[in-house]
Amino acid sequence: MACLSPSQLQKFQEDGFLVLEGFLSAEECVAMQQRIGKIVAEMDVPPHCRTEFSTHEEEQLQAQGSTDYFLSSGDKIRFFFEKGVFDEKGNFLVPPEKSINKIGHALHAHDPIFRSITHSPKVQALARSLGLQMPVVVQSMYIFKQPHIGGEVFPHQDASFLYTEPLGRVLGVWIALEDATVENGCLWFIPGSHTSGVSRRMVRAPAGSAPGTSFLGSEPAWDSSLFVPTPVQKGALVLIHGEVVHKSKQNLSDCSRQAYTFHLMEASGTTWSPENWLQPTAELPFPPLYT
């Protein structure tokens, strides 16, 4: 199952993404959801971190405290929120568990359930069948896509945020923990858009300066008619090439669309950009997948 057939490999190479239905069992999905329920029930969010997550450049001009909260989250389990969930004093306006946009960026390292799924034999076999020799896990995210308020993810290439030289060394692994439909904000891709490099790069500003990150280059206004919706069932795994253009729409439905996603880098012969916002740390060097 975790081994790709030649036709699947060819499809991934052509399209820049590939759906593998039934990759995880219902039990594996429920185990991750239950674990997240516990983590959220115990979550502690300091007042200055009660900040909302947005991919809009202009809205990323935030207070220094919340910038640091994001920039130093690479080796931690931290919480990022939807818009409009706090009052001006930072108190929750909606129940905390319904307010979270995502948890990032190191569940794969610190949580036993997420570590065992990430490093599971079937994920390792999948990476081997893609020819990865020395894959390392650079980050992970648990994405909630809450009913009614789950925000839009604007068209992007993951390599804009996870830049390497050469390109083509980053791979997203996106696992649906609930059915993802057109109504609740499934992924959309531009098939074949992974072959012409990266439009923009997010780079880290010198330490202590606001807003903390900036973009080199800009995202083209992608023609929305080029995007193909990719609804999948709970347990499906979607492979995402680091340069394929993808997005997801706002969730206006009554159903959440939870997903666990992590990114691998082929470390052999690759330079991780020292300008990326995310950097390996002494506490958490990027863990090798094959362990």
Ligand SMILES: O=C(O)CCC(=O)C(=O)O
């Ligand atoms: O889950 C989403 O809506 C977007 C996820 C994404 O862009 C990614 O995993 O690279």
Ligand SMILES: [Fe+2]
């Ligand atoms: Fe992405």
